[in-house]
Amino acid sequence: MLSSKGSFIKIWEIEKKPTFTTLQFSTSKKNKDGEYVNSSWKGIAFKETHEKLKDVNKGDRIKITDFSIEKEKYNDKIYEKVTIWGVEVEQSEKPKTDLPQGFDIVEDDEIPF
Numbered sequence: 026m027l028s029s030k031g032s033f034i035k036i037w038e039i040e041k042k043p044t045f046t047t048l049q050f051s052t053s054k055k056n057k058d059g060e061y062v063n064s065s066w067k068g069i070a071f072k073e074t075h076e077k078l079k080d081v082n083k084g085d086r087i088k089i090t091d092f093s094i095e096k097e098k099y100n101d102k103i104y105e106k107v108t109i110w111g112v113e114v115e116q117s118e119k120p121k122t123d124l125p126q127g128f129d130i131v132e133d134d135e136i137p138f
Contacts, residue, residue: 031089032088032089033052033088033089034086034087034088034089035051035084035086036081036082036084037049037050037051037065037083039078039081039082041079044071045075047069048109049065049068050066050067050068051063051064051065052064052066066105067105067107068107068108069106069107069108071108074109074110074112078114080114085114087113088113089109089111090113091111092107092108092111093108094106095108
């Protein structure tokens with residue numbers, strides 16, 4: 026579910042072009058039983074939002090702050106088109122890893138041996 030008050034998304038696919046970026050992403054919402062319900066979306070970003078996404082990669086999580094949704098017909102099927110107008114992208118100083126919780130990356134010059 027996309028919320029007009031902002032939605033956190035996980036990016037599954039991202040394609041960066043010179044003037045726009047296309048995304049395949051998902052959102053999650055907890056239902057009344059406490060289980061997460063996922064939704065999959067395709068979106069496109071232009072101008073300033075396109076520029077903000079230049080360092081975003083597959084697997085990243087970001088927040089969409091402004092968007093519009095339209096229905097488009099293509100080959101007798103109706104699709105939702107999400108145009109993303111605003112995002113918040115947090116830059117991490119450390120590289121992403123799949124380390125277990127409580128573990129961290131240590132630079133070579135910090136190792137005592």
